[in-house]
Amino acid sequence: MPVACNVADDSSVIAALDAAEAADGVARIVVNCAGIPGSMRLVGREGPVDMARFSQVIGVNLLATVSMMTKAAARMMTLDPLDPDGERGVIVNTSSITAFEGQIGQGAYVASKGAIAAMTIQVAREFAANGVQVLAIAPGLFHTPMAADVPPEVDGAITSDAIFLRCFGEPEDFADLRLSMIQNPMLNGEVIRLDAGVRLRAR
Ligand SMILES: NC(=O)c1ccc[n+]([C@@H]2O[C@H](COP(=O)([O-])OP(=O)(O)OC[C@H]3O[C@@H](n4cnc5c(N)ncnc54)[C@H](O)[C@@H]3O)[C@@H](O)[C@H]2O)c1
Incomplete structure (x- = not known):
């Protein structure tokens, strides 16, 4: 149900969770995937970065993830456990490999995705007593509208650094990992790179 x-x-997050809950009960699985890119040098030809633009990227990628994660987790924590181990639900956030190899001109995006990666074990620890697990995927490059603007020469440079496969990933690969992370009860507090072994260059 979209x-x-x-x-x-x-308020929009609360309304969406209310609508989902009214239709199907409190969600036990939450996937945070919304995000925006944000290329900007921290000090460019026009001077220091525009903090409103920087904040917008942090707002959508990081603060919104925290907002949805905490509001959804608070509801999950009211549910009965699913099993004697006390499992109540799982949240899977979306980081990026730029969290680990930040590229020139990506400061706001890197800050947002790095924070999501860093928070994964912290939040997992905080929610553990209530049986809510927290995970993140750090994707490399995937064929989605966000990556549609990547020029072919940049595309080639990035994928040629991959170990194998040397190509963009497909959304289905990403969805498969999400599903298997959600299904595996032994995963918690972990950020998994899904990137064919690529390590990003400085630019
Ligand atoms: N495509 C890649 O190569 C790649 C690599 C690393 C990480 N990621 C991350 O994967 C996630 C999915 O990205 P994608 O590649 O599918 O990009 P995309 O642009 O195709 O999808 C992003 C989605 O987020 C939605 N969105 C943006 N702002 C929103 C808001 N305020 N409220 C609700 N929805 C909003 C957009 O409408 C869009 O549907 C993002 O978090 C992105 O940062 C993507």
Whole structure:
């Protein structure tokens, strides 16, 4: 059931969770995937970075993830456990390999995705007593509208650094990993790179 939601707007997040809950009960699985790119040098030809643009990327990629994760987890924590181990649900956030090999001109995006990666074990620890597991995927490059603007020469340079396969990933590969992470009860507090072994260059 699709529900329109601006994840950067708290009231919209609450309304979406309310609508989902009314239709199907409290969600035990939450996948945070919304995100925006944001190329900008921290000090460019026009001077220091525009903090409003920087904040917008942090707002959608990081703060909205925290907003949805905490609001959804608080609801999950009211549910009965699914099993004697006390499992109540799982949240899977979306980081990026730029969290680990930040490229020139990607400061806002790197800050947002790095924070999501860093928070994964912290939040998993915080929610553990209530049986909510927290995970993240750090994708490399995937064929989605976000990556559509990557020029072919950049595409080639990035994928040629991959170990194998030397190509963009497909959304299905990403969805498969999500599903298997959700299904595996032994995974918690982990950020998994899905990138064919690529290590990003400086630019
Ligand atoms: N495509 C890649 O190569 C790649 C690599 C690393 C990480 N990621 C991450 O994967 C996630 C999915 O990205 P994608 O590649 O599918 O990009 P995409 O642009 O195709 O999809 C992003 C989605 O987020 C939605 N969105 C943006 N702002 C929103 C808001 N305020 N409220 C609700 N929805 C909003 C957009 O409408 C869009 O549907 C993002 O978090 C992105 O940063 C993508």
